[in-house]
Amino acid sequence: MSGLSSAWSVTEPSSRQKWIAGILVIGYALITMMPLLWVFLTGFKTPPDSISYPPKVIFEPSVEGYVNLFTTRTRVTPSQLDALPPPANFAEEIVRQRDMVIAGPSKFGERFMNSVIIGFGSTFLSIVLGTMAAYAFSRFRIPFTDDLMFFILSTRMMPPIAVAIPIFLMYRQLGLSDTHLGMILLYTAVNISLAVWLLKGFIDEIPREYEEAALIDGYTRFQAFYKVVLPQAATGIASTAIFCLIFAWNEYAFAVLLTSGNAQTAPPFIPTIIGVGGLDWPAVAAGATIFLLPVMIFTILLRKHLLRGITFGAVRK
Amino acid sequence: MSEIIIKNVRKEFDDFVAVQSSSFTIEDGEFFMLLGPSGCGKTTTLRMIAGLELPTSGEILIDGQDVSRLPASQRDIAFVFQMFALYPHMNVRNNISYPLKSQGMRRRDMRAKVAEVSKILGIEDILDKPVGGLSGGDRQRVALGRAIVRDPKAFMMDEPLGALDAEFREHMAEELRSLHDRMNATTVYVTHDQLEAMQMGDKIVVMNHGVIEQFGTPQDIYDRPATTFVAEFIGSPAMNLIRFEGQLAAGDDAVSVGSHRVAVPQSSATAAGKLVLGVRPEHVQLNDASAEGLAARVVATEYLGTTQIVTLESEHGEVKARTAASIDVGVGENLRLGFDVRTLSLFDEADGKVIPSALHDQARDRAGGWAHG
Ligand SMILES: Nc1ncnc2c1ncn2[C@@H]1O[C@H](COP(=O)(O)OP(=O)(O)OP(=O)(O)O)[C@@H](O)[C@H]1O
Ligand SMILES: [Mg+2]
Numbered sequence: 001m002s003g004l005s006s007a008w009s010v011t012e013p014s015s016r017q018k019w020i021a022g023i024l025v026i027g028y029a030l031i032t033m034m035p036l037l038w039v040f041l042t043g044f045k046t047p048p049d050s051i052s053y054p055p056k057v058i059f060e061p062s063v064e065g066y067v068n069l070f071t072t073r074t075r076v077t078p079s080q081l082d083a084l085p086p087p088a089n090f091a092e093e094i095v096r097q098r099d100m101v102i103a104g105p106s107k108f109g110e111r112f113m114n115s116v117i118i119g120f121g122s123t124f125l126s127i128v129l130g131t132m133a134a135y136a137f138s139r140f141r142i143p144f145t146d147d148l149m150f151f152i153l154s155t156r157m158m159p160p161i162a163v164a165i166p167i168f169l170m171y172r173q174l175g176l177s178d179t180h181l182g183m184i185l186l187y188t189a190v191n192i193s194l195a196v197w198l199l200k201g202f203i204d205e206i207p208r209e210y211e212e213a214a215l216i217d218g219y220t221r222f223q224a225f226y227k228v229v230l231p232q233a234a235t236g237i238a239s240t241a242i243f244c245l246i247f248a249w250n251e252y253a254f255a256v257l258l259t260s261g262n263a264q265t266a267p268p269f270i271p272t273i274i275g276v277g278g279l280d281w282p283a284v285a286a287g288a289t290i291f292l293l294p295v296m297i298f299t300i301l302l303r304k305h306l307l308r309g310i311t312f313g314a315v316r317k
Numbered sequence: 318m319s320e321i322i323i324k325n326v327r328k329e330f331d332d333f334v335a336v337q338s339s340s341f342t343i344e345d346g347e348f349f350m351l352l353g354p355s356g357c358g359k360t361t362t363l364r365m366i367a368g369l370e371l372p373t374s375g376e377i378l379i380d381g382q383d384v385s386r387l388p389a390s391q392r393d394i395a396f397v398f399q400m401f402a403l404y405p406h407m408n409v410r411n412n413i414s415y416p417l418k419s420q421g422m423r424r425r426d427m428r429a430k431v432a433e434v435s436k437i438l439g440i441e442d443i444l445d446k447p448v449g450g451l452s453g454g455d456r457q458r459v460a461l462g463r464a465i466v467r468d469p470k471a472f473m474m475d476e477p478l479g480a481l482d483a484e485f486r487e488h489m490a491e492e493l494r495s496l497h498d499r500m501n502a503t504t505v506y507v508t509h510d511q512l513e514a515m516q517m518g519d520k521i522v523v524m525n526h527g528v529i530e531q532f533g534t535p536q537d538i539y540d541r542p543a544t545t546f547v548a549e550f551i552g553s554p555a556m557n558l559i560r561f562e563g564q565l566a567a568g569d570d571a572v573s574v575g576s577h578r579v580a581v582p583q584s585s586a587t588a589a590g591k592l593v594l595g596v597r598p599e600h601v602q603l604n605d606a607s608a609e610g611l612a613a614r615v616v617a618t619e620y621l622g623t624t625q626i627v628t629l630e631s632e633h634g635e636v637k638a639r640t641a642a643s644i645d646v647g648v649g650e651n652l653r654l655g656f657d658v659r660t661l662s663l664f665d666e667a668d669g670k671v672i673p674s675a676l677h678d679q680a681r682d683r684a685g686g687w688a689h690g
Contacts, residue, residue, distance in 0.1 A: 209402035212369050215389040216396045217463070218419035231406040 036292070042285035050281040065282025067091045069108050069273065069290075073100040108287060111269040115249060116294065117180050118265055122187035123244040127237055129188070130195025131203075135225060137196070138203040139211075149200070152193045160190065164257050171258060178262045186258070187248040194247075195240050202236025203229065238305035242298065249295050266291050319380040319470040319503055320345045321366060326375030326385075328361050328527075335361045337527045338375065343471075343520070346501045348494070350518035352508055354550070358527040359507040360475055366505060367473045368392045379470055390419075395464035397474040401456045403448040403463075410444040413462040420467070434466045437496070453481045457489055461496070471503040478513065490517055511551050515539065523547050539597075540660060541676055545669040548595045548662065554626060556595045559611075559633045560666060564589035572663065575632060577611050580658040582675040591666035598626065600657035601638035603646065610653035611636075615646050629654065 013021070042050050044061040073095055076084075084101070087093040095102050137145060167186065168177070176182030206229060214224035230237075256268045270287040273280060299306065321343040328336040336358040343349045351359045364370040366377055368389030377385040384392050395416075403412050413434060414427045422430070435441045438458045443451065448459060457477065464472055477493070478486045494517050497504055508514050514521050515535045523530045523538060523546075531543040542548035548556040561574045570583045574594060581594075604610055613629035613636060620642060627638045627646055636654060646652070663672045671677070 207400070207402065209398045209400065210404060212389070213396070213398065213402040213404070213463075214415075215369065216367060216394065217416035218390045218467075220388075220390060223419075228404060 039285045039288050043282055043289045045282050045285075047280060047282055050285070051279065062094070062282075063090075064094050065280070065284075065286040067094050068280055068283035069286045070106055071095070072103045072106050073098075074103045075100050106273075107269065108266075108273075111264055111266045112290065114180065114259075114263055115265040115267075115291070118183040118187065118263065119245055119248040119294070121180070121184040122191060122248045123241050125184060125188040126191040126195045126244045127241050130192050130199050130240065131230070131233065131237060133192075133196045134199035134203050135229065137200050139208070149197070152196050156190070156193045161253050164254065167254070168257055178259045178264075180263050183255070183259065183263055183265070186254060187244075187251060190251075191244040191247055194243060198240045198243070199233065199236055202233050202240075206232050235305045238302040242295075242302060242306060245298060246295055320378075321471060321503065321505070322376075322378040323362075323366070324376040324378065326362070326365060326372045326377060328358070328365060328370065329373045335527055336365070336372075337529075339524075339527075339529045341522055341529065341532050343503060343505060346503055348497050348517060348519045349503070349505045350508060350514040350521040351505060351524065352511060352514040352518075352521050352550075353524035353530075355509055357524040359509070359524055362524070363396075363473050363475055363505060363507050366471075367394050367396050369396070393467075393470045395467070395469040395472050397460050397464050397472065397477045399476045399479050401460040401480070403451075403456060403459055405448060408445055408447050409440065409451070409459050409462075412448060412459055413444075413466050416463060416467045430466055431462075434462045437465070437499075438462050454485055454489060457481065461493075465496075465500065465502075469502075471505065474504065474506045476507055476509070478508075486513075493517070512553070515551070523550065525550075541671070542595065542662060543671050545593055545595070545664050545666075548664070552597060554598050554637045554639075556597050556662075557601065557636045558664075559594040559596065559631075559636065561592060561594065561633055562590065563592050565592070565663065565672065574611065577609075579611075579656060579661070581661045581663060582658065584663070585673045585675070585678070588663070588665055588672045592672075593664040593666050594656075595662040595664060595671075596636075596656050597660060598637045598639040600660050601636060601640075602655035602657070603627065603638055603640060603644065604653040604655050606651045606653060608653045608655070610655045613652055613654050615648050615650045615652065617648060618646060 041057075041059075043065045044063070045056070045059055046062045046064050049056050049059045049062075050065075071091065076099060078099065081096060081099060081101075084096075087096055092102055136142065137149060142148065171177040171182055171186075174182075176185070210228050210232065211221075211224040214228045215221065219227065250267060251265075252267045255265045259265065259268065266287070270284060270291065273283050273287060323339060323341050323343075325338045325340055326336065327334070327338045339362070351362060353359050361370060365372050365385075368384070368387060368391075372385055375385065376383050379392065379394075404415065407415065410431055413431050417427045417430060431444070432441070435444055438461060440455060440458050440462065443455060443459075448456065451459065457480075460477070474493075478489050481489055490513060506514075506517065515538075518535055520533065521535055521538050522532045525546050531538055531547045533541075533543075538547060539551055542551065542556065545558060548558060559574065563573050565572050565584050565586075565588045567585055567587050568583060569581075571578050571580045572592070572594070573579075579594065602610075606612075611631050611633070613631035615627060616630050616635075617628040619626040619628070623642055624639050625642045625644075627640060629636045629638065629652065631654065638654070640646075660676070662676065663674065664670060665672060
């Protein structure tokens with residue numbers, strides 16, 4: 001920046017620099033937020049509004065997309081419609097305006113729960129195993145540590161789809177196809193390399209003296225680990241958990257291949273909504289919006305830790 | 318409280334020997350100093366006693382029981398770390414009571430004990446504060462509190478004053494020493510600061526490159542260094558080491574340094590070849606050029622208030638003398654040096670070890686034995 005403005009202070013940015021930085025950050029945020037915002041808005045449009053040209057920015061909001069997302073519907077003739085008793089609730093009312101009646105709930109709720117179970121389950125398992133492995137690598141003298149760490153990282157190097165067929169065959173053989181456990185194990189296997197690497201970095205940063213103090217104070221090694229090391233690794237654990245969850249939550253390729261009825265997650269399910277009764281974009285957008293919520297809430301809850309953690313322990317407190 | 322015996326303890330890290338086979342005894346209630354330059358194995362020795370490091374070989378006995386294979390948690394030894402290692406996620410009270418918690422002590426008893434300890438250390442008003450914002454001195458006191466709260470068998474302290482600024486160090490040193498005197502707890506204290514060791518210690522072990530150079534009282538170590546390393550390490554300025562070729566028979570009470578005879582304490586051994594005469598700066602006398610003694614020329618003077626350090630050049634190398642500041646010496650002046658016979662040490666240059674003499678008989682009588690090597 002200009003010599004004049006930085007002459008006042010070497011480290012503190014000038015107010016003009018702050019302005020420029022602020023504009024850049026807000027501009028960037030707007031650009032990245034735009035698609036999300038569009039998805040969010042589309043979820044509240046009626047189907048005709050959602051495909052109108054030019055696109056509608058101002059429109060009358062409707063929950064039709066959400067109703068369609070959670071229900072399956074059948075078309076009826078106007079005379080049948082007239083014969084029906086008055087609508088029992090708002091959802092029924094919206095559906096009847098399109099000459100349809102609600103046939104039953106859709107599978108979205110179930111698929112969403114599958115995503116929750118598999119996403120959080122695999123994240124939990126990755127973190128538990130990853131923390132213990134990272135602690136061992138960080139603190140004990142393990143022969144061939146560097147080679148082992150490289151091996152762990154190398155499991156991430158090939159594209160997942162390259163191993164999809166062998167895993168598909170193996171899972172069929174083992175009866176893990178289309179099961180929650182199967183998907184949890186698979187996502188844990190993929191995530192654990194990331195977890196070990198990230199967490200080892202965080203644990204390396206925690207001085208050994210704290211554990212040694214705990215040993216001296218009469219605690220066993222394991223007690224020292226979970227009473228002294230874990231609380232201090234909380235930041236690292238939180239940010240690692242977010243990365244693991246985001247991967248497991250969004251994973252599509254394996255989910256398409258390995259799940260169908262029982263353990264299908266939301267990502268392969270949401271596109272199938274399009275096929276049910278025309279291009280129902282508001283329902284897809286509603287599904288995407290709900291799908292985004294858990295990761296968003298999880299991230300917001302942990303954001304205090306994330307901010308420090310994302311620097312990967314580069315900055316000491 | 319307890320006696321700690323170190324028997325032939327040795328520690329290797331891969332191929333590197335951090336501590337050579339060492340033996341010494343720390344008596345019950347002693348304030349014991351492990352002194353030596355950086356990297357000499359002080360911390361390693363301390364950690365072996367505490368159980369944070371297992372010796373490669375040898376035994377460590379606490380109150381007669383061999384603990385060398387026992388985990389740290391079962392040795393009942395407190396450790397004050399150099400950077401204090403206070404648990405950052407706990408407040409002061411929980412830090413102090415943490416060792417009690419592991420013993421399953423009842424809450425009420427724990428509170429009482431913490432109150433008692435914090436009163437001794439004068440930290441009652443910060444008990445509920447987080448440790449993050451404490452000053453160096455308060456951290457130090459909390460670390461001490463955590464150590465003394467459970468009445469351990471012994472205290473290990475690894476350069477506990479190292480993290481404090483110079484002004485505060487002296488104050489804390491006094492506080493530590495008086496705390497020790499009140500509790501009479503066996504304490505092993507690591508430092509690389511010879512002044513600190515001399516001021517605070519009952520006994521000192523001087524280490525170098527993993528080898529114990531000398532073991533004794535501060536006075537012994539100052540007056541009767543066992544090796545040239547100790548002679549140079551202790552004292553400021555260090556002991557003068559005057560190198561010369563000569564010979565000495567058992568019973569001799571003088572030795573020829575060049576053309577000049579120097580009276581020394583009666584030797585009890587024979588030595589010949591390259592020898593070293595050790596003399597403390599305060600035992601060097603400056604005489605007129607007309608007097609007897611080693612010829613030397615003044616090259617510098619350093620004024621220290623009541624005393625001054627005079628640096629002289631002789632044919633046997635540089636010699637420093639500490640004299641009263643009132644004595645007037647000018648740079649370039651030619652003088653003769655005299656040495657106080659009672660405190661002279663002679664070393665064999667080849668192995669650096671002292672040649673035993675009457676000087677050491679007194680020490681042995683008083684301290685009940687001294688050791689080196
Ligand atoms: N875990 C270890 N692995 C390998 N070498 C080590 C280990 N711990 C210590 N050492 C080496 O052993 C030697 C003695 O170390 P130690 O920490 O005991 O020295 P010290 O006397 O305490 O020094 P300082 O005054 O610097 O603290 C050093 O050279 C050190 O590099
Ligand atoms: Mg050390």
